[in-house]
Amino acid sequence: MAGKVIFIGGGPGDPELLTLKAYNIIKKADVIIYAGSLVNRDVLNSARDDCLIRNSASMNLDEILDLMETSVAEDKLVARVHTGDPAIYGAIGEQIEGLKSKNIDFDIIPGVSSFFAAAAALETELTLPEVSQTVIITRPEGRTPKPSKEAISKLAEHEATMCIFLGVHMIDDVVKDLLTHYTLETPVAVVQKASWPDEKIVKGTLEDIGVKVAESGIKKTAMIVVGDVLGTENITPSKLYDRKFTHEYRTAQ
Structure with missing residues (x-):
């Protein structure tokens, strides 16, 4: 070595x-x-x-x-x-x-990414059946430019689960871009310092998350997670463990 x-x-x-x-x-x-x-x-x-x-x-x-x-x-x-x-x-x-x-x-x-730690802190699965099977990892444009095709307003068209790095300091701009396709009722969570002793979580919707983040004092080192996976109840079970579903390792009952 x-x-x-x-x-x-x-x-x-x-x-x-x-x-x-x-x-x-x-x-x-x-x-x-x-x-x-x-x-x-x-x-x-x-x-x-x-x-x-x-x-x-x-x-x-x-x-x-x-x-x-x-x-x-x-x-x-x-x-x-x-x-x-x-x-x-x-x-x-x-x-x-x-x-x-x-x-x-x-x-x-390789290491454990903060968006995985954020999902763990939120006790959620980012890819729920029939809700979202796609996770978009991105950041807003700041001093580091990004391709115009990757603008958050364009990525929002998929309405998939989105994990947004390096954007909490401009949460209002992020929300504005997301609202080009997501609804005001779309669940959002901001996780600051996921897995640290002083971890902080703020939950809301696109309608109120900006105000809640401002009140929390979170300005950096935070992940924004957006999507219906955060607000889903009565989850549709996966086929993987469905007793009525046959696959290579198990026969349906």
Whole structure:
């Protein structure tokens, strides 16, 4: 493992939601670079006392890559810890490109995304039979542009379950875009710091969620979950466990 960079999904916040593989790398790492503005510092509790730990919040891309390159040249194991799963808004693409250009070996360990932790906090299934079989993961456009075809107002046409990252600070604009297709009665939940000790949940509809979020004081580090899966009762059972349904492993009764 020495002389290598390992990208790690640090999970949504609860240290116990680290994968075992990620935990073991953090224990062994000589250098840890973590996204301190989002990653719960307790995720790094298993790090060695002599491990160099750097918060990347104050670093730019060149500084991060330089530290990786220097450390790997010294035959050290570098753990690059991102929040949730690094494939979702983790900004690892540019780091991977930089490592490849320097011929630096790397691996990626997936993690538990915050939208899964939010679903757990809400005690809901995001893909209920006959309600929604699609989950759209997106974010509103901010300082980071996005393709016009991916505007929330256009994605809303599907009326599927939607998990919206990085948008709670502009909740009123998000609601306006969603209302191009969803109804005012559509259930919405905002989960701040899902799985953290200070987790906060605000529930409402598209009609009142903006006011409720403003009253709650939530301004960042929150997931917006939209869709009828949040308000469904008398759930239609899946065919998987229906006693009248035959499949490869079971005969109908």
